[in-house]
Amino acid sequence: MNKRQKIAPVWRVLTLIVLALFVIFVVYPLILILYRSILDPKTNSITMENFTRFFTRKYYTNTLKNSFKVTVVATLIAATLGLLMAYITRQVKIRGTKTLNILIVVSYLSPPFIGAYAWIQLLGRNGIITGFFNKLFGIQLPGIYGFAGIVLVFSLQSFPLVYMYVCGALENLDNSLNEAAESLGASNFQRVTGIILPLILPTVLASSLLVFMRVFSDFGTPMLIGEGYRTFPVVLYNQFMGEVTNDNYFAAALCVIILFITLVFFFLQRWIAQRHSYSMSALKPMQPREVRPLSKALCYLFVYGVVFLGMLPQVTVIITSFLKESTPGMFTNEFSLVNYRTIFSKNPLVIPNTYLFGLCAIVLVVVIGTLISYLSVRKRSVLTSTVDTLTMLPYIIPGSVLGIAFLYAFAKPPLALTGTAAIIIVALTVRRMPYTIRSATAIVGQISPSIEEASISLGASEVRSFGEIMVPMMMPGVIAGAIMSWVTVISELSSSIMLYRASTQTLTVSVYTEVIRDCFGNAAAYSTVLTATSVLSMLLFFKLTGKRSISV
Numbered sequence: 001m002n003k004r005q006k007i008a009p010v011w012r013v014l015t016l017i018v019l020a021l022f023v024i025f026v027v028y029p030l031i032l033i034l035y036r037s038i039l040d041p042k043t044n045s046i047t048m049e050n051f052t053r054f055f056t057r058k059y060y061t062n063t064l065k066n067s068f069k070v071t072v073v074a075t076l077i078a079a080t081l082g083l084l085m086a087y088i089t090r091q092v093k094i095r096g097t098k099t100l101n102i103l104i105v106v107s108y109l110s111p112p113f114i115g116a117y118a119w120i121q122l123l124g125r126n127g128i129i130t131g132f133f134n135k136l137f138g139i140q141l142p143g144i145y146g147f148a149g150i151v152l153v154f155s156l157q158s159f160p161l162v163y164m165y166v167c168g169a170l171e172n173l174d175n176s177l178n179e180a181a182e183s184l185g186a187s188n189f190q191r192v193t194g195i196i197l198p199l200i201l202p203t204v205l206a207s208s209l210l211v212f213m214r215v216f217s218d219f220g221t222p223m224l225i226g227e228g229y230r231t232f233p234v235v236l237y238n239q240f241m242g243e244v245t246n247d248n249y250f251a252a253a254l255c256v257i258i259l260f261i262t263l264v265f266f267f268l269q270r271w272i273a274q275r276h277s278y279s280m281s282a283l284k285p286m287q288p289r290e291v292r293p294l295s296k297a298l299c300y301l302f303v304y305g306v307v308f309l310g311m312l313p314q315v316t317v318i319i320t321s322f323l324k325e326s327t328p329g330m331f332t333n334e335f336s337l338v339n340y341r342t343i344f345s346k347n348p349l350v351i352p353n354t355y356l357f358g359l360c361a362i363v364l365v366v367v368i369g370t371l372i373s374y375l376s377v378r379k380r381s382v383l384t385s386t387v388d389t390l391t392m393l394p395y396i397i398p399g400s401v402l403g404i405a406f407l408y409a410f411a412k413p414p415l416a417l418t419g420t421a422a423i424i425i426v427a428l429t430v431r432r433m434p435y436t437i438r439s440a441t442a443i444v445g446q447i448s449p450s451i452e453e454a455s456i457s458l459g460a461s462e463v464r465s466f467g468e469i470m471v472p473m474m475m476p477g478v479i480a481g482a483i484m485s486w487v488t489v490i491s492e493l494s495s496s497i498m499l500y501r502a503s504t505q506t507l508t509v510s511v512y513t514e515v516i517r518d519c520f521g522n523a524a525a526y527s528t529v530l531t532a533t534s535v536l537s538m539l540l541f542f543k544l545t546g547k548r549s550i551s552v
Helices: 002-037 049-056 058-091 097-109 112-123 128-137 147-171 175-183 188-217 220-225 232-241 248-275 293-320 338-346 350-378 382-390 399-409 421-446 449-457 462-490 507-516 520-545
Strands: 323-327 330-335
Touching (some): 002 350, 002 421, 058 097, 058 232, 097 147, 112 128, 112 147, 112 507, 112 520, 147 188, 147 220, 188 399, 220 507, 232 399, 248 399, 338 520, 449 462, 462 520, 507 520
16 A cells, blocks of 8 residues: 555646646637637727627628538438438448448548538539539539538538447447337337437437537638638638738637537537436347348448448549649549649648658557546546546637637747647647547446556556556557547648648648649649548558447
8 A cells, every 4th residue: 555655646747747738738728719809909908899799790690690500401411311321231231331331431531621622523613513414404503602512511521420420329229129129010110210219319419419510610611612601610710811801809709609609519419418328238239131122222222322422522532633734723634643743742741741740649649648548537536537627628629719729829939839840739639639538538447447456466556557557458449549530630621721831731731722722633632642541541440450340
């Protein structure tokens, strides 16, 4: 016992260090945003003018309404598609399920604005599909721009999140309940609506709220495809980064508003998860089965059709990356590697930056996340509980808000990090930390404390027991999670677009800037490199975990 008391301060010191890091890089920037939102830039006095300006001008309130309209419709469509896809693939034998899972996840992990750019190539005013129908019927279609286009992109890009969550819930569903209902004469529709859907409804709602939060805070897609249909995140970006006019203090007030909205939905998600949760061990898991030919054909048509639509932007991007541009935005039929030669010579640091920043962020995420999860489970105290709570803040902070907060906090000494690689790495680390901590915490909870106690009783210190027993036992699960985090890290745009400089430009930023300049060939080449990296990472994940699918 004496040994344990002597080394106890080590954990307190580590907890205080982690707490200090989160105070500096999360709490302090958020406090600055709150302060600036109520500050008069001319008199430095406290005022609510910025908030009054927003809520009293129809232009701004309409953007908020537009965001809610887009988000609600896209979430409903994504939830419906994800639920149907998960149920069909778990209930019906579908060939190529492993490949379909990879494609579904890749379509989700790629940034939404890449989908927006690809759909412009397909359904824009001069798009391939638009041009075909214009010539065929002698009409002039308006293109995909506006509300419908934004909803299309978000729905197809978000349904995989619901799909992965529902797949995980269906894996834990005991099929004996379904069989018992069938033996009592219940139809397939009655079994689905009366048994399966109520059991997985909490998962569907929780994943739908995640989609809602993600779509609501995204600005890249509405910026590219919205045209006159303005959304709230676009106004926020323009207020802070506008080339003609910008108002940092008003932008801070917009950040507070979007933070409040995401906070409300975060607690709503937590409430639903706690109030409507079921604990079930699948003694007899649901297994795919053969169905009647007509039903099977319809299932194949639906599943492959949805996956095709989800992957169509990626396929379009890959093909156009090998096409020459006659003029900006106009492709010839000649295949060439000119786009790849251009991106490798134009800014040779883009791809190395992406990999370097991503790897540094993942190392920090794994090290700090593993430590925090261990402290929050095994060393519970007021300090560790505080750290655990603070780690959830980045979960609800939109990337654009985090980027603005970092620019407020770290533009001047003593931490003048603006424009450096360090600030981007920190932003990527903070953004991914909550997800890794949650998965690592689940792993720690599955390891019996008696293993550590046996080690300590044999004379090992707590620190040594943690390093030589707990860490090796946690690593397989943590590394598998790190690979998934890596894919999302390299696809991050919303915070990077705020923080980058020419020397710290990454793949996603390069795609976005090239699309804005109508250099679609270069954008396609950058996107293809990003997609290839994501696919290889997914294959590595499957290899290390032995899984055939990804469920959350």
